[in-house]
Amino acid sequence: MSQPATSSTPAASDPLLEVIGEAVHAVVPEVDPTDVTADRTLAELGCNSVDRAEIMVAVMGELGITIHPSEFSRDLSIRSLIALLRKYE
Amino acid sequence: MVAIGIDAINVYPGRASMSARTLFEVRGLDTRRFDNLMMDSKSVNLPCEDPVTNAVNAAKPLIDALGDDERDRIEAVIVGTESGVDFGKPLSTYVHDYLGLSRRCRSFEVKHACYGGTAAVQTAAGLIANTPIAGMKALVIATDAAAKIDKNTYWEPSQGAGAVAMILGEDPRILTLDKGASGYHSYEVMDTARPRADLEAGDSDLSLMSYLHCLKESYAMYAERVRGSDFLTTFDHLAFHMPFGGMVKGAHRTLLRSLYGMRPDEVETDFQRRLAHSLRYGAQIGNVYSAALYVALCSLIDHTPLNGPSRLGLFSYGSGCASEFYSGVTGAEASRIVGAMGIAAAIESRHPLSTEEYELISELSLHRMPGHRHVRFDPHPYDDVYRKCLDGRGLLVLDHVTDFHRVYRWS
CATH class of the missing domain: 3.40.47.10 (Thiolase/Chalcone synthase)
Structure with missing residues (x-):
């Protein structure tokens, strides 16, 4: 069953998804940006805790935003991450 | 004084x-x-x-x-x-x-x-x-x-x-501690804790992000307190709290990009010159929690040729959380005394x-x-x-x- 579209559901060409995909690829070159999809987690893509922190810093830098650490949590799916970033846009 | x-x-x-x-x-x-x-x-x-x-x-x-x-x-x-x-x-x-x-x-x-x-x-x-x-x-x-x-x-x-x-x-x-040369950053966060004697609980991603945030903010306060200080030139060497080496290396990289927009090769050169030696003992001992920064300090002194008194930048982070960036100057005989241990x-x-x-x-x-x-x-x-x-x-x-x-x- 397909997921109903909501304001936090990223479209295939979501610019935030592209920013995350590029950051993941820059930190972990083995990951192709097209493998970074909303239903996956960074851990599933092979990013360890150091990678995940670096990806988050890169994404915040690219978007020019600062998210307080208390908003982050383990096993954040990319869909949830996009929703979090959208709050700060 | x-x-x-x-x-x-x-x-x-x-x-x-x-x-x-x-x-x-x-x-x-x-x-x-x-x-x-x-x-x-x-x-x-x-x-x-x-x-x-x-x-x-x-x-x-x-x-x-x-x-x-x-x-x-x-x-x-x-x-x-x-x-x-x-x-x-x-x-x-x-x-x-x-x-x-x-x-x-x-x-x-x-x-x-x-x-x-x-x-x-x-x-x-x-x-x-x-x-x-x-x-x-x-x-x-x-x-x-x-x-x-x-x-x-x-x-x-x-x-x-x-x-x-x-x-x-x-x-x-x-x-010798630089008197008054400290920056702090602390706030309530549940990143890691020991809620029972036999349990360590926490969220490694949250803790890592909090560590990065605190390094940036505690150094910012240090820089306000110590006029004319510059992260690249004030400290001959660095030692950070070390849960594991990759976290320290990532924090150093993040701070240098944030402060100076440095390229990866420039960051790596600085890491090898000022910080890498501090990680050698910790890589073998693991996270010694409250002692980890001071294991890093000993590792730095034991592996770095100190040419006379050197100013060190030290960063301490504790989950929960509190953090401090402070500095001090090594004594002329520091290498000999620590080495003899x-x-x-x-x-x-x-x-x-x-x-x-x-x-x-x-x-x-x-x-x-x-x-x-x-x-x-x-x-x-x-x-x-x-x-x-x-x-x-x-x-x-x-x-x-x-x-x-x-x-x-x-x-």
Whole structure:
């Protein structure tokens, strides 16, 4: 069953998804940006805790935003991450 | 103005170790990005060791080197730990007793997760600065041991054990603290904690992001306090709190990009020149919690050719959270004095545990946790390891607990 579209559901060409995909690829070159999809987690893509922190810093830098650490949590799916970033846009 | 700081320092890295890569493989953890964690092994306490024995075994060589008069000038024993053995009775009472310190001495424990060691150092420096009586010394010990081993978690390979002991006083030979040169950043966050004696709980992603945030913010306060300071040029070398090396390297990279927009090759050059040497001992001992920054300090001094007095930038972070960026200047004889402690040899001489030995020791270690009323610590079930690690070495070990009172003996 397909997921109903909501304001936090990223479209295939979501610019935030592209920013995350590029950051993941820059930190972990083995990951192709097209493998970074909303239903996956960074851990599933092979990013360890150091990678995940670096990806988050890169994404915040690219978007020019600062998210307080208390908003982050383990096993954040990319869909949830996009929703979090959208709050700060 | 009298110079105050660290006059002597020693690391007790435990007597047994476990390979980090083996643990990743045995537990089925993802090894695809193992190398950037920068972990080789970790120190493991035997069931008859605890934060008290770690503390005493780190401090005893320093105390033994003092004359009677100097020992009696120790007017405070302050223990920083996040693995205390009682809610009320501080670990420092056992340490004070087994080291034979003067009874004319303050004694207390401080806690703030991995920031506890720095809280103890700064408290001791303040006590010394505050007295009009010349020559006062303080014994500061940062000591910790992993709680129950969290099998099948990414914490487990980093959960180390050990202690760093320091004597603070006037005209110190290792590190003179830059008076007032500190920046802090603290707020409430539930990143990692020990809600029960046998449990370490937390969220590694949250903790990492909080560490990065605190490094940036505490250095920003330092830079406001110390006019004209510059992260790249003010500090000859750096040492950070080290849960594992990859975290420190990532934090350094993030800060340099944030402050200067540096390219990756420039960041790497700076890392190799100013920070990499501080990670070498920690990569073998694992996370020693409140002691981790001071293990990094010893590693830096032991592996870096210091050409005369050098200014060090030190960053301490404790979950929960509190953080501090501060600085100090090494003494002319720091390398010789730290080198004479034989820390590298002590790390090298640990017994590498097999997986079977590690599992047995982890299981038996539950009995050393606080809350047990009566326990006798019989090394018989791990006799072979005990003989290799502790027997006849004159180190303090747990003998028994009677009505919650811990009784120790010399091995």
